[in-house]
Amino acid sequence: MLIPEKRLPAAPDAGPEWREVTPGERFIIRVPAAATRGIYTMLEILAEPRNGVPMHVHANEEEHFVILEGTVNFVRGDDISELSAGDSVTVTRGTPHAWCNLSDGPVRVLIIFSPGHLGRTFRLIGSLQGNDLAAVLESNESDGSTVLGPPPFENIYSVLTPRARP
Numbered sequence: 001m002l003i004p005e006k007r008l009p010a011a012p013d014a015g016p017e018w019r020e021v022t023p024g025e026r027f028i029i030r031v032p033a034a035a036t037r038g039i040y041t042m043l044e045i046l047a048e049p050r051n052g053v054p055m056h057v058h059a060n061e062e063e064h065f066v067i068l069e070g071t072v073n074f075v076r077g078d079d080i081s082e083l084s085a086g087d088s089v090t091v092t093r094g095t096p097h098a099w100c101n102l103s104d105g106p107v108r109v110l111i112i113f114s115p116g117h118l119g120r121t122f123r124l125i126g127s128l129q130g131n132d133l134a135a136v137l138e139s140n141e142s143d144g145s146t147v148l149g150p151p152p153f154e155n156i157y158s159v160l161t162p163r164a165r166p
Contacts, residue, residue: 009017022162024048033116041116044068045109052100052151054160059144063091065099070107074099075152078163100153 018026031042045144054149055075066088072088074081076097083089091097101107150160157163 004094018046022157022159023044024157024163030110033155036116038115038117040112040114041109045107045111047101047105047107047109049101049104049106050155051158051163052148052153052156052158054100054158055096055098055148055152057096057146057148058091058093058113059146060117061093061115061144063097064112064114065091065109068108068110070101071103071155072099072107072109085100096148098151098153100151102153102155109143139140155166 018028027045033041067083073082
């Protein structure tokens with residue numbers, strides 16, 4: 001059973017709302033960079049089955065993932081692994097990576113970016129109307145992130161290939 005979205009309190013200045021990355025994937029900023037003097041940002045992602053992210057790389061941030069619920073298939077460089085609730089992985093800056101929910105149920109993932117400036121990009125992505133891929137890619141490039149290609153899994157929804165909106 002999925003834990004309710006609002007169970008973990010967000011930081012007071014994080015904003016109370018969940019934002020959509022693409023249909024089937026949403027996030028909330030649990031700890032904004034402003035609360036840590038830019039040292040890190042923490043967000044929680046809920047992803048439906050077959051949702052994932054394209055292969056990408058961050059030039060300026062380390063990214064740490066903690067699987068809270070469900071199972072995530074994860075690619076980090078040449079390493080491919082399946083992570084379950086309680087597992088974690090760190091991706092160092094400059095390492096290509098992607099993840100996907102290949103299971104039949106939703107997943108919850110806590111992600112910590114250090115330094116924490118990617119929160120700006122997530123806020124922008126969460127404010128986009130429609131499937132504005134050009135704006136997502138432009139936002140990624142402006143913060144030192146580069147999308148390298150589609151998710152390395154078949155039949156996956158991502159910002160490159162979003163599912164239809166209901």
